[in-house]
Amino acid sequence: MTASKLSLQGRHALVTGGGRGIGAAIAQRLLADGARVTLLGRDAATLDATVRVLSTAVTDHGMLTAVSADVTDAESVANAFRAATAKAGPVTLLVNNAGQAHSAPFVKTSLELWQRMLDVNLTGTFLCTQAALPDMLEAGWGRIVNVASTAGLIGYGYVSAYCAAKHGVIGLTRALALETADKGVTVNAVCPGYTETDIVRDAVANIVSKTGRTEAQARAELAARNPQRKLVQPEEVADAVGWLCQPSAASITGQAIPVAGGEVMAG
Numbered sequence: 001m002t003a004s005k006l007s008l009q010g011r012h013a014l015v016t017g018g019g020r021g022i023g024a025a026i027a028q029r030l031l032a033d034g035a036r037v038t039l040l041g042r043d044a045a046t047l048d049a050t051v052r053v054l055s056t057a058v059t060d061h062g063m064l065t066a067v068s069a070d071v072t073d074a075e076s077v078a079n080a081f082r083a084a085t086a087k088a089g090p091v092t093l094l095v096n097n098a099g100q101a102h103s104a105p106f107v108k109t110s111l112e113l114w115q116r117m118l119d120v121n122l123t124g125t126f127l128c129t130q131a132a133l134p135d136m137l138e139a140g141w142g143r144i145v146n147v148a149s150t151a152g153l154i155g156y157g158y159v160s161a162y163c164a165a166k167h168g169v170i171g172l173t174r175a176l177a178l179e180t181a182d183k184g185v186t187v188n189a190v191c192p193g194y195t196e197t198d199i200v201r202d203a204v205a206n207i208v209s210k211t212g213r214t215e216a217q218a219r220a221e222l223a224a225r226n227p228q229r230k231l232v233q234p235e236e237v238a239d240a241v242g243w244l245c246q247p248s249a250a251s252i253t254g255q256a257i258p259v260a261g262g263e264v265m266a267g
Helices: 021-032 044-057 076-087 111-139 160-180 198-211 215-223 233-247
Strands: 010-014 037-039 064-069 093-097 141-148 185-191 256-259
Touching: 010 021, 010 076, 010 111, 021 037, 021 044, 021 093, 021 141, 021 233, 037 044, 037 076, 037 198, 044 064, 044 160, 064 076, 076 256, 093 111, 111 160, 111 185, 141 160, 160 185, 185 233, 198 215, 198 256, 215 256, 233 256
Parallel strands: 010 037, 010 093, 037 064, 093 141, 141 185, 185 256
Antiparallel strands: none
């Protein structure tokens, strides 16, 4: 590989929700750039399967490992980061990708659902960032990329708890970017629109069951929000994350970048 393809050589990247979908695509991109990558997720079997699939993407200078953790549990996160650091060194690239979406009308949104959306999408980002940031500050270099959503930039009906959590992720991104701006650490968010992942497949199934539409009609309904009339692909999100992780992206911080085919015009 050329030197430009190994721009993250010597860096340890940890990707939460790394077992599938966007997280796995991000891991593959960072591996191609020469990073040592740790996948973090709840399901050890899924992580192990992804490690086997992605092992072919490991460069001569990289490595790929996995640790199991529940991002909503502080002790679980702390243990996972200790294990990851012992294997691959301090984390200097953190991608907070773990997330969960569930739809319900606001009046039927239970406190349990509300809390679960905040815990997984927002508190998980907070806990993992707190675990990684001290080593970045000590090194004087780091990249934190939060995978938010267009739901963190605009409103969507019937997912009020998810929208609130993702808006919180973007607020956290902006606040922390200011705290770390002169410390060599950048903090950004990427905001995918409807992306070809398990979350969208679940949304399609929900539309089919509740409206009687066909699967093709449900997918078309979701894709129609995108002016390009398509679902975003995980690799497209991964490319945006990979760019923000580069040394050359040092002047990009505090941004929430839509990957959504023009659905959101941020400015």
